[in-house]
Amino acid sequence: xxxxxxxxxxxxxxxxxxxxxxxEDRRGKPSSGRIDRLxxxxxxxxxxxxxxxxxxxxxxxxxxxxxxNALAVGDRVTFELLEDHVSGARALRVARRSPRR
Numbered sequence: 001x002x003x004x005x006x007x008x009x010x011x012x013x014x015x016x017x018x019x020x021x022x023x024e025d026r027r028g029k030p031s032s033g034r035i036d037r038l039x040x041x042x043x044x045x046x047x048x049x050x051x052x053x054x055x056x057x058x059x060x061x062x063x064x065x066x067x068x069n070a071l072a073v074g075d076r077v078t079f080e081l082l083e084d085h086v087s088g089a090r091a092l093r094v095a096r097r098s099p100r101r
Contacts, residue, residue: 028080028092031055035075043068047077047091055081057091066095 033055036048043059057079059068071077079091 026082026092028082028090030078031081031091032076032078032097035071035073035077038071038073040069045071047079047094053089055079055089055091057094061090061092061094063093063095071096 031049033047033049036046036054038045045057047055047057049055061079062068076097077091077094078097079094082090082092084090
């Protein structure tokens with residue numbers, strides 16, 4: 001392998017280096033609903049939308065500052081609805097809505 005070829009391969013490898021292993025920043029459609037079911041021991045739950053549709057969420061999908069253990073069935077929440085063609089709909093950045101005054 002000539003010096004010219006080796007340098008090109010090294011440059012291509014360093015160009016790819018920064019993207020490997022970084023998760024994609026997923027964004028969804030802003031939505032709201034109520035907590036329908038919680039599975040505390042398993043760390044996930046289900047949100048029911050106003051139209052009756054159910055959407056899965058995991059404790060890792062909560063917005064920073066929101067505690068999974070502080071959520072209760074019936075709580076109103078806001079989230080980003082991500083439509084995933086492989087695993088189905090999922091709620092991201094779930095946060096409890098402030099009660100109206």
